[in-house]
Amino acid sequence: MSQHPMKEFYNETFYMAQKQLDAVAETMNLDAGVHERLRFPRKSLIVSVPIKLDNGITKLFMGYRVQHDQTLGPSKGGVRFHHDVQLGEVAALAMWMTWKCSLLNLPYGGAKGGVCCFPEEMSENELERLTRRYTTEILSMIGPEKDIPAPDMYTNEKMMAWMMDTYSNFIGYAVPGVVTGKPVSVGGTLGRVEATGRGVALTAELAVQKLGGFGDAPTVAVQGFGNVGSVTAKFLHQKGYKIVAVTDAKGGIYDPTGIDVPKLQAYVREHGSVEGYHPGDELDLKDIFELDVDILVPAAVANCITESNADRVKAKIVAEGANGPVTTEADRILDAKGVYVIPGILANAGGVVVSYFEWVQDIQHLFWSENEVTNKLTYLMTKAFDEVFHTALERKVSPRTAAMIIGVGRVAEAKKLRGLYP
Ligand code: NAD
Secondary structure (H helix, E strand, O other): OOOOOOHHHOOHHHHHHHHHHHHHHHHOOOOHHHHHHHOOOOEEEEEEEEEEOOOOOEEEEEEEEEEOOOOOOOEEEEEEEEOOOOHHHHHHHHHHHHHHHHHOOOOOEEEEEEEEOOHHHOOHHHHHHHHHHHHHHOOOOOEOOOEEEEEOOOOOHHHHHHHHHHHHHHHOOOOHHHOOOOOHHHOOOOOOOOHHHHHHHHHHHHHHHHHOOOOOOOEEEEEOOOHHHHHHHHHHHHOOOEEEEEEOOOOEEEOOOOOOHHHHHHHHHHHOOOOOOOOOEEOOHHHHHHOOOOEEEEOOOOOOEOOOOHHHOOOOEEEOOOOOOEOHHHHHHHHHHOOEEEOHHHHOOHHHHHHHHHHHHHHHOOOOOHHHHHHHHHHHHHHHHHHHHHHHHHHOOOHHHHHHHHHHHHHHHHHHHHOOOO
8 A cells, every 4th residue: 555645643543444445355265456446545634623712811722623534425423622622533434434434335425524622611691602613614514515624522412502593603504414413303213322332232232142151140341321322231231141340430339239220310411520420330441341241342442442451351242332442452352352342333333324314313303212323223224234244254354354344335336336536
């Protein structure tokens, strides 16, 4: 592959995403020209996002929107507000979105966006100004036929309503299909808020069924208790799984007798964190990865299972709620140990699947019942899980490689059929 001059992209997460593509390209004998085109994003935008803080001071934040690929349709991907956001990371997340949409057979390419900031320290008014100004700065790139943002870390449905409103004000009429993950009253769909966690829980359950030997109440540890982590924990708890450990950014709890997840959710709603919850014992954040559990669900940040802790992972299944929580080196270690890693492009795809349903409903102005949404989600995720499971068996590769072979393969086929313009 040629050396690309845009070294701005080189950060650990982007390098990991690119290495995953390079490895799978070799395994599947990917056309060299298609491989070259998929290694970097199609379009990247860096924007300044100045806002007035509540204290009257003007502060500038850096924002990004990256479209990795649009071969199968408009690009799709969340917007995160986090202090680690930078171009390389956003580009990696956009690339994973391409494979994820393709794996789930959605008519989308991958994108991602974000603003580098400390959202926990900002007031609601400041966050609204930040969201609206960011939307304005990336306006030329987004639209229901072009690129459709959604929530991600530290962004939520309220912010999606602000994004929709800002875009609609520029266009002159309501355009609900410009973002997904909106409140139902402004064109959101039933079932979106819980979709990602529902999908993570479903894929973990499917893995338990396929692999067998877990007993009646498999034990689970969940890193991150935000949207994805808490909902995953809730659904697994409902199915009789024993959630024994949970961490978030502020603290962790460990209770080998099993945590009452609805009670913990109520506690977190009141206190903002799992920290201080009883009767669980306190748990150091990094110890969550080394607990003797059946299933480990990293549902917070990237690069947390690395070569320095992977060999101490005792879980038999790792379900990637987060994007990129397992580094390439750690992946190799886990694979060699026989840990079944359900890759993020499959495990956490429930969010984008239901986002797709929301977009379809917005375009058709015809809305579905929650049952319809959930049944269609379960069908698509189960189908993708089975495809990955069987491809991994047939080709004797890890589930991640199998998922990539399917995801990259569909994009590559479409790219070859469409050809290279001009
Ligand atoms: P969120 O903001 O709702 O929650 C993030 C959680 O992670 C919070 O509980 C936070 O306290 C915790 N956290 C942050 N740093 C931590 C650390 N070092 N140790 C332990 N916990 C930590 O975000 P979310 O929407 O739940 O997203 C979580 C992950 O899932 C992200 O990687 C995101 O990209 C991915 N994801 C989200 C969706 C979605 O629909 N929300 C879809 C696909 C993937």
